[in-house]
Amino acid sequence: MGATVQVRLDKEAEAALKQLVRDNGWTASEAVRNSLRKVAAQQKPKTRPRLIGIGMYDSGIGDLATNKKHMESFGVKSMGKGWVRPEERGK
Numbered sequence: 001m002g003a004t005v006q007v008r009l010d011k012e013a014e015a016a017l018k019q020l021v022r023d024n025g026w027t028a029s030e031a032v033r034n035s036l037r038k039v040a041a042q043q044k045p046k047t048r049p050r051l052i053g054i055g056m057y058d059s060g061i062g063d064l065a066t067n068k069k070h071m072e073s074f075g076v077k078s079m080g081k082g083w084v085r086p087e088e089r090g091k
Helices: 011-024 028-042
Strands: none
Touching: 011 028
16 A cells, blocks of 8 residues: 555544445545545646747748847837937947
């Protein structure tokens, strides 16, 4: 047999255990094991949370993340009119 477990039962749980033993002819250990199996079988397996949209976009450009040419004008519009990249200032 496997592990030994000690449990403190409140009066309600103790009464339920005695009822299971009496009604089914089980020992207290059998009642606990069978009850645990039943609860475990009813539990739905937990799925890992996923972020929506991660890995689901395909730009069609294979080297988008590594080719600096694709990033040349990135963010320029949001900086407003007259903004110049630091490396281009003073040219």
